[in-house]
Each structure stands twice: as structure tokens, then as C-alpha cells.
Amino acid sequence: xxxxxxxxxxxxxxxRADVYxxxxxxxxxxxxxxxxxxxxxxxxxxxxxxxxxxxxxxWLFTIAHRKAIDAxxxxxxxxxxxxxxxxxxxxxxxxxxxxxxxxxxxxRLPNKQRAAVLHRFVNDLAYADIGQVMGCSEDAARRSVxxxxxxxxxxxxx
Amino acid sequence: xxxxxxxxDALRDTALPRGDVGADMAAGRFAARAEDEGLLEVAYGAVExxxxxxxxxxxxxxxxxxxxxxxxxxxxLEEIAAKVSPRVLEAPPKLDPVRRELEEYFEGRRRDFDxxxxxxxxxxxFQKILRATARLGFGELATYKQMAEAAGSPRAVRAAGxxxxxxxxxxxxxxxxxxxxxxxxxxxGGELGPYIGGPGVKRHLxxxxxALDERGRPRLPGA
Numbered sequence: 001x002x003x004x005x006x007x008x009x010x011x012x013x014x015x016r017a018d019v020y021x022x023x024x025x026x027x028x029x030x031x032x033x034x035x036x037x038x039x040x041x042x043x044x045x046x047x048x049x050x051x052x053x054x055x056x057x058x059w060l061f062t063i064a065h066r067k068a069i070d071a072x073x074x075x076x077x078x079x080x081x082x083x084x085x086x087x088x089x090x091x092x093x094x095x096x097x098x099x100x101x102x103x104x105x106x107x108r109l110p111n112k113q114r115a116a117v118l119h120r121f122v123n124d125l126a127y128a129d130i131g132q133v134m135g136c137s138e139d140a141a142r143r144s145v146x147x148x149x150x151x152x153x154x155x156x157x158x
Numbered sequence: 159x160x161x162x163x164x165x166x167d168a169l170r171d172t173a174l175p176r177g178d179v180g181a182d183m184a185a186g187r188f189a190a191r192a193e194d195e196g197l198l199e200v201a202y203g204a205v206e207x208x209x210x211x212x213x214x215x216x217x218x219x220x221x222x223x224x225x226x227x228x229x230x231x232x233x234x235l236e237e238i239a240a241k242v243s244p245r246v247l248e249a250p251p252k253l254d255p256v257r258r259e260l261e262e263y264f265e266g267r268r269r270d271f272d273x274x275x276x277x278x279x280x281x282x283x284f285q286k287i288l289r290a291t292a293r294l295g296f297g298e299l300a301t302y303k304q305m306a307e308a309a310g311s312p313r314a315v316r317a318a319g320x321x322x323x324x325x326x327x328x329x330x331x332x333x334x335x336x337x338x339x340x341x342x343x344x345x346x347g348g349e350l351g352p353y354i355g356g357p358g359v360k361r362h363l364x365x366x367x368x369a370l371d372e373r374g375r376p377r378l379p380g381a
Contacts, residue, residue: 004236004240005239007200007236007244008245008246008247009246009247010235012188016181016182016184017181020178020184021178021181029180032184033180033187037188040192041195044195045197048243048245102169106169121166121169122170149162153162156168
């Protein structure tokens with residue numbers, strides 16, 4: 001049976017704020033906008049062929065998740081070794097309510113842990129949904145969040 | 159110090175506030191980006207009319223939809239997503255030509271529309287009737303019976319009425335120019351017959367086109 005897909009604008013209206021928050025927390029404001037466009041372009045490209053419209057939110061976050069990781073990798077390739085650079089501000093800014101050091105630490109976490117922590121605390125996703133978005137089990141998602149938090153605690157709480 | 163709970167709260171509290179405008183601005187740029195990628199298949203936006211805001215939708219093939227009642231916008235867009243393409247985005251600049259021609263028409267400066275039409279929301283006999291309707295000139299009236307004849311099915315008068323009632327592109331496909339024969343049928347639309355936008359709108363359009371006589375009755379040739 002064919003799925004009934006809502007007009008794409010309805011997805012954009014309903015989920016743009018959450019996707020954007022996730023990307024800003026993940027990448028900082030400067031790169032979040034590009035990644036936002038990439039995420040929704042990729043979604044729009046695949047949209048007519050989508051065969052299951054029951055959880056469009058987690059489908060979108062799956063794409064945002066992959067795009068954020070791509071952006072992190074691209075940034076890694078762009079950056080010259082850190083020791084050669086003068087002290088460069090972490091890509092945070094006045095956009096976050098406070099604790100820019102905490103966000104800088106979050107962005108330094110390994111991909112899986114960073115994504116899991118953000119899905120949990122920025123998006124309020126349940127562990128089962130985090131697993132779906134990241135393509136792993138619920139237990140693995142819980143473990144990634146926990147390991148991420150442990151690392152953040154040692155680095156941030158000093 | 160270093161308490162896990164405190165850390166979790168800090169993560170929750172320091173994220174971007176939900177009312178942040180960044181997402182709206184990013185989303186506002188999205189339709190143009192989608193168009194650059196060749197992914198904008200249906201663009202919609204509001205256009206002004208003397209009867210309030212109309213919803214207009216266009217595809218690369220032409221004008222697909224005009225709709226009178228804003229309370230039905232969601233279901234109109236859902237129908238488009240199901241029947242034409244789900245790649246539907248709000249993109250007001252794509253409606254500029256429609257907006258301009260309608261404005262000229264309502265101000266009495268335009269008699270014929272130069273807009274291309276997308277018939278994608280119509281099928282079979284209904285489309286035949288509507289295409290015949292689109293060939294009627296400014297102020298030129300016809301009856302439901304004549305339209306059924308023009309579509310090659312002279313006995314399908316009721317079906318012709320249904321086709322006109324389902325017109326996805328009113329005003330530009332001028333179903334308001336189809337009226338009843340000589341007022342014999344009476345009823346809620348009087349001599350004018352029913353209309354998607356209501357009898358008041360139909361009367362307004364026919365007056366604008368000078369198609370009513372001094373008593374407000376349609377000037378049907380040979381009536």
C-alpha cells in the first residue's frame with residue numbers, strides 16, 4: 001500500500017527548530033546553517049521514495065546525524081594540526097545560553113558519544129529512538145551516552 | 159562538583175533556546191536551495207484577491223491550483239502531495255507572475271491570462287470539460303448543457319456541473335462563466351448556478367466582465 005506523505009513543507013515547519021538546535025549544539029552556529037540545508041536537501045531528494053511515514057522525525061534525525069558527522073570529518077580535514085595554530089576560539093559563540101566551555105568539550109567527544117549525548121539532552125530522544133537514529137541497539141545508545149557523560153565530567157568539572 | 163546530574167542539567171539548559179530565529183531563517187532559505195537542486199516540484203504561496211487571500215500553487219509546468227478558502231489550505235496541500243508530488247514547499251516568489259496577472263485582471267486591466275496551466279489535478283471527462291471552459295473568452299457565457307455538448311457528451315449535464323464544481327484553478331479556468339439556462343432551475347445559485355467561491359464571488363466576477371444585464375441577470379447569447 002502506498003504511504004501518504006505529507007507536503008514536505010509540513011516536515012520542515014514541524015521539525016526545523018529541533019533539527020537546527022541539534023546541529024548548532026553539534027557544530028556551532030557557523031556550520032549549522034550549511035548542514036541544515038544539506039540535511040533537508042538530502043531528505044527532500046529521498047522523500048518521494050520513502051516507504052514508511054510513521055516516524056518522520058527520527059528519519060530526519062538519522063539524516064541530520066549523518067550530515068553532522070560528515071561535517072565534523074570535513075572540518076577535521078580542513079584544520080591543520082592544532083599545535084601549528086595560534087589559540088583559536090572554539091566554534092561557539094553568544095548563541096548558547098552559557099557554558100561555552102562545556103559545548104567545546106561536547107564537540108571534542110568522539111562522533112558516537114557526541115551524537116548520543118546531543119540526541120539525549122538536546123533533543124530529549126528516548127534511548128530506543130537514539131538507537132534507531134544512530135543505527136545501533138538501544139543498549140549501545142545508552143552506553144554511548146554514559147561514556148560521553150563520563151568523559152565530559154572529567155574534563156568539564158574541574 | 160562533577161555530579162552527573164548537574165552535568166545533565168547544564169547540557170539541557172545551555173542548548174539553544176527553542177524560540178531561536180536561526181531555524182526560521184535557515185528554513186526560509188531552503189526553498190531557493192531546493193530549486194537550485196531541481197527538487198522544487200510544487201511551490202505555493204498566498205495571492206491577494208478582492209475576496210481575501212487565495213492559495214496558489216505552481217509546478218514547472220504551470221499553474222496547478224487556486225483555492226478560495228484559507229481554512230482548507232492544509233487539505234489542499236495534502237491532496238497535491240498525494241496526487242502530484244510530495245516535494246511541496248512554500249516559495250512565494252515563484253507565484254509572482256500569478257499574483258501580477260490576477261491583480262491586473264481584478265483591476266480591469268487584463269482580459270486574458272497568459273499563464274501556463276498544469277492539469278495534473280484533473281482527469282478524463284472532468285478535464286475535458288475544464289479545458290473547454292478555459293477556451294471561453296472574457297465575459298463570454300455558456301450553459302452547463304453547452305459545456306457537456308462541447309465535451310462530446312451532450313447528456314452529461316450533471317457531470318459537467320460536477321466537473322466545474324471540482325475546478326482546481328478557478329478564475330483562470332473561468333468556470334464562473336458557466337450559468338444556468340434562463341433561470342429555469344432556480345435554487346441556491348439562482349440563474350448563475352453554483353460556484354466554488356460562493357454566489358457572491360461569481361456575481362462579482364461576472365460584473366467585472368460586464369456579463370450581467372442591468373437587472374443582474376446573465377447575458378446569455380440567444381437566451
